[in-house]
Amino acid sequence: MAVTLAELARRFQGKVRGNPEIKIVGVAPLETAGANDIAYIADRKYLPGLQRSAAGAVILTQEDAQNFTGNALIVDNPHFCFAQTAELLHPLTPFTPGQHASAVVAPTARIASSAWIGPHAVIEAEAIIEDGVYVGPGCFVGAHAKLGARTRLIANVTIGERCRLDSDCLCQPGAVIGGDGFGYAKHQEKWHKVPQLGRVILGHAVEVGANTTIDRGALNDTVIGDGVKLDNLIQIAHNVRIGENTAIAACVGIAGSTVIGKRCTVGGQAGIVGHLEIADDVHITAGSLVTSSIDQAGVYSASLKAQPVEKWRRNAARLHQLDELVQRLSDLEKKLK
Amino acid sequence: MAVTLAELARRFQGKVRGNPEIKIVGVAPLETAGANDIAYIADRKYLPGLQRSAAGAVILTQEDAQNFTGNALIVDNPHFCFAQTAELLHPLTPFTPGQHASAVVAPTARIASSAWIGPHAVIEAEAIIEDGVYVGPGCFVGAHAKLGARTRLIANVTIGERCRLDSDCLCQPGAVIGGDGFGYAKHQEKWHKVPQLGRVILGHAVEVGANTTIDRGALNDTVIGDGVKLDNLIQIAHNVRIGENTAIAACVGIAGSTVIGKRCTVGGQAGIVGHLEIADDVHITAGSLVTSSIDQAGVYSASLKAQPVEKWRRNAARLHQLDELVQRLSDLEKKLK
Amino acid sequence: MAVTLAELARRFQGKVRGNPEIKIVGVAPLETAGANDIAYIADRKYLPGLQRSAAGAVILTQEDAQNFTGNALIVDNPHFCFAQTAELLHPLTPFTPGQHASAVVAPTARIASSAWIGPHAVIEAEAIIEDGVYVGPGCFVGAHAKLGARTRLIANVTIGERCRLDSDCLCQPGAVIGGDGFGYAKHQEKWHKVPQLGRVILGHAVEVGANTTIDRGALNDTVIGDGVKLDNLIQIAHNVRIGENTAIAACVGIAGSTVIGKRCTVGGQAGIVGHLEIADDVHITAGSLVTSSIDQAGVYSASLKAQPVEKWRRNAARLHQLDELVQRLSDLEKKLK
Structure with missing residues (x-):
């Protein structure tokens, strides 16, 4: 299946910047996308790699598209637009009933x-x-x-x-x-x-x-x-x-x-x-x-994060003395009063 | 399958209070049980709802039955009696060998x-x-x-x-x-x-x-x-x-x-x-x-319970400094001596 | 399948101590191994039981074999040798394609x-x-x-x-x-x-x-x-x-x-x-x-080890006050300065 960037914009309420007639046949990661693929930025930390991408087009927010000179499909929610595009271009294999x-x-x-x-x-x-x-x-x-x-x-x-x-x-x-x-x-x-x-x-x-x-x-x-x-x-x-x-x-x-x-x-x-x-x-x-x-x-939350084991073991051992430590602290406070 | 309350009492070493001839056809939750269902109290917090139940009978301990005016099957271990009653009234689907x-x-x-x-x-x-x-x-x-x-x-x-x-x-x-x-x-x-x-x-x-x-x-x-x-x-x-x-x-x-x-x-x-x-x-x-x-x-036990994340993060960060904190405490104790 | 101890030594780069001609037909745990089984020591804590074993032979390091008078297959890595021996003597059931x-x-x-x-x-x-x-x-x-x-x-x-x-x-x-x-x-x-x-x-x-x-x-x-x-x-x-x-x-x-x-x-x-x-x-x-x-x-690591619940609960409760405890400690430190 192939679809123009203009058609994607029409379907998913986006705006095209660049060539609206480019044919898109698939979704692909930014780094491997080719001239007929559309990509998106999963995380803004990938923005620096945007200009180097060979993708035919990229789904972007207005803001992220500012410094990009390639073809862009500009939408409010790129992740959602990407999901819809992927669904359109890579539909489930149909089955015969x-x-x-x-x-x-x-x-x-x-x-x-x-x-x-x-x-x-x-x-x-x-x-x-x-x-x-x-x-x-x-x-x-x-x-x-x-x-x-x-x-x-x-x-x-x-x-x-x-x-x-x-x-x-x-x-x-x-x-x-x-x-x-x-x-x-x-x-x-x-x-x-x-x-x-x-x-x-x-x-x-x-x-x-x-x-x-x-x-x-x-x-x-x-x-x-x-x-x-x-x-x-x-x-x-x-x-x-x-x-x-x-x-x-x-x-x-x-x-x-x-x-x-x-x-x-x-x-x-x-x-x-x-x-x-x-x-x-x-x-x-x-x-x-x-x-x-x-x-x-x-x-x-009650998540504890792993740390180097020697350090952790010392802290964990103290945790098992915590109630006693609080007693010691309270004793000190009384003495100082 | 239908069984009288008297029959259940006989099978499971219980006593009937109320109508022994009532027909019981199934087990059901207290709140949805009908006139031919028997219910039980999974937790004593449900006792206040007991009198409102439309259950044909309820499996209860002697003590829990005190203020109940409906039909009761009184046993030492209501949970066990309920399990046995459920097994009797809702047997496994038989299979043809x-x-x-x-x-x-x-x-x-x-x-x-x-x-x-x-x-x-x-x-x-x-x-x-x-x-x-x-x-x-x-x-x-x-x-x-x-x-x-x-x-x-x-x-x-x-x-x-x-x-x-x-x-x-x-x-x-x-x-x-x-x-x-x-x-x-x-x-x-x-x-x-x-x-x-x-x-x-x-x-x-x-x-x-x-x-x-x-x-x-x-x-x-x-x-x-x-x-x-x-x-x-x-x-x-x-x-x-x-x-x-x-x-x-x-x-x-x-x-x-x-x-x-x-x-x-x-x-x-x-x-x-x-x-x-x-x-x-x-x-x-x-x-x-x-x-x-x-x-x-x-x-x-070593279970930690989740708390609001801002509070938790402060405490968890301190946990990772616990060994150092104990040093600080020990230093104070020495100074005070 | 049966194989001599000498043959195992040859295959797995080990040395025989004792009777090289003993026939080995299987691997077995030290405590149940018979005269035609070979065993090994999974953990050095089992060394004291070594001499009592009825195993036909035991796979050992040079060091662990020192005080053992039975037949031994001496290798650098007994666990690996055991794995290889088990694989040889207990091969996968073959299948017909x-x-x-x-x-x-x-x-x-x-x-x-x-x-x-x-x-x-x-x-x-x-x-x-x-x-x-x-x-x-x-x-x-x-x-x-x-x-x-x-x-x-x-x-x-x-x-x-x-x-x-x-x-x-x-x-x-x-x-x-x-x-x-x-x-x-x-x-x-x-x-x-x-x-x-x-x-x-x-x-x-x-x-x-x-x-x-x-x-x-x-x-x-x-x-x-x-x-x-x-x-x-x-x-x-x-x-x-x-x-x-x-x-x-x-x-x-x-x-x-x-x-x-x-x-x-x-x-x-x-x-x-x-x-x-x-x-x-x-x-x-x-x-x-x-x-x-x-x-x-x-x-x-961030593993916490379980302890008796009364003790744990007191410590865990303190953990949820840890940030506050550090404040108290800091206050004391300031007062003492």
Whole structure:
């Protein structure tokens, strides 16, 4: 596919500076882009390299374009314009609807004629697969589960029985939606399993990363709001609720029944313990543990940064004496009074 | 299935208060339970809502039932009674024994006639599948592996060759039992793989969460005791041994050759380094790193709680000066003497 | 297979002490080794048990062999010699080349005649599978992907389209190579997906642990150098580059665009935030978070060790007052001047 710079400007509400008739066939990094590629500046630290780029055009803000003499597509939000351009020029590989001969589809499953069920996929009884859904190789969709229109399961994804994904969801390989929650009653030193009877409900346009796991609710459902984006290897426990457009980075764990607000971000490897409420617009830094509810928007942290080990060990040892140190300090203060 | 409150009391050693003849058909949350549902109080903070519930009956302790005028099933351990009631009223979907036409089963595998081998499952040579085992879609059972009676692999589970699961185990989707341990010998800057020749041995009634991984031993086996419960996305390295009825929350990592006692609990995202011994009845809080052996029962922690980032940054910066601060404090103490 | 001690010495540049003609058939742990097994000392703390071992022979350094009267194979690097011996005596189960009848292989895929494509595997269009490759059950190899000679995918592994694995790679079950990177542009409170157009490139002899995920690059590729070893449940984000012979333990997360040097080691559950540069020969301890670039070889840490919870809570509370404590200390210092 080829498109002129003028056409990109028209589609994405931008302005052209330079040659509007240049043909753009792809997006590329600034340093390797050729005469028919469009690039963008991911970080202003790359601005000095802008003039050296052989890119056919660059997506820039008005300000960043000031000292640039090449072709530019000037927009308010270059990152968003770049995403749209990439989507236009590098569309998903289209698929022919139907079912691979090796797929195992229950007779009572309802599969839209525009959907694709890939090789070795398994669709169980009464499942509903809507228009334009893509079920990749090796995926499993349990009984009574539902995949909304245009939802895609890339490969080896597991969707447990009765779970529901709304339209335009995307599950990366190995994602597991609807495993049992971790619920046991203790009786005479043994753990007795509590049947996990709830479901997982994903809203519109939720993305679930590779090998991420979302457990079904114990009685009520686990609910992930519209537009939530989950990176890889995340654990979402039973009965968690996540508000719209929250984004969570890889390796995060969220324990049972915690409720997270809208538009939050959670940094990689952060953890949130169970039964908390996190307000809208809360941002948790990487590696931080949240142990109590947060009722105010803002940034929260408990990240410690690595330092050379000899120095760290001395400081960490002191940390383990901190309470005693405070006593010593208080004693000194008393003496001085 | 419907059962009277009197029948539940008889089965689970409880007492009825109210109408013993009320029919119970399901368990439900307090706030949505209807006239034929039984509910319970997961946390005493919900006691104020008890009287407003439309539940047909509620499972309660004697004490919590005092001010409640509805039908009650009074027991010593409501959580356990609730688990049993849920199991009775919402039993697992029964399966018809046999093998799906698409399953690939080695001729030398020994499959009990009461077991089910699901679509696209693969069972390799000499594997032993005992009575009532359920092997879900896409699961792989390696050569000479053994699944004890009534063990269930939900979907896309991998059981490596020679690994052994005792009776009544349950593996959630994506679990990997018997991947190679992470063992290499360094030689001239390169890592040379050490063949991982041991197995993974799971005791009776072990549960393995979604996408959890348990590595085979290097020479000896990795051994998980009876009744151990592992949540999702846990890593158990080679030659780890875990005692009976220990429960481990999601995202925990346990490094090689560590031995964990009985009845321990490990909070989410905690880590235990290799070659340690952890006594029975040890409890590790979420996010804590255990770097030395623990020989006494008790609760151990190194969890830091997130706070507003401006405040945290000031404190964290001071932490990196802590050793120096102690020097300053010591100097003051000397001067005052 | 049986081999004399003399033959092992010849192959692995060692010296025999004792009977060179003893037949060795396997490797075994010191405490269970029999008369035809060879053992080694994994840690010098086991030296006292050496003389009691019934092992046919033991691999030892000159020094450790001093007080041992049994048969010994004396080498400079016993761990490496043990790895080689184990590999010799316990070789991988050979496979018959070909394709299982249930495998789904695109007509345009190029499969070497010496490769094996296992049951329920799926190989898509134009994929290249070189000599001696093993594709285990349930694995997926996307369009235009390439598996170099002797590379092995154990089971249920996903290789995304266009990704390339060089020769002698090994992917444990559930590994996902080439999921989409976590890239979104924010626009009016919503996350708009940025197409992930890059690939994952694995060098020679890379090992990828069970359920580990490596994301494809956004525009450029994610690149893992020769000889890199990745344990289980690791997240490698888009555009990360890892230098040769670096080894990373389980549950580590590395965020986008970070570049890691050669011969580094990263302890379990450590995290490295995005867009950093880590020099060669850097070692990060378990559980540490790296938040800024490291330009000097060495050991870096921010690991806190768990302690009994009452003691820890007092210290952790003080940590949250640390900035204030420093003020108090400074006040005292001023008064004393």
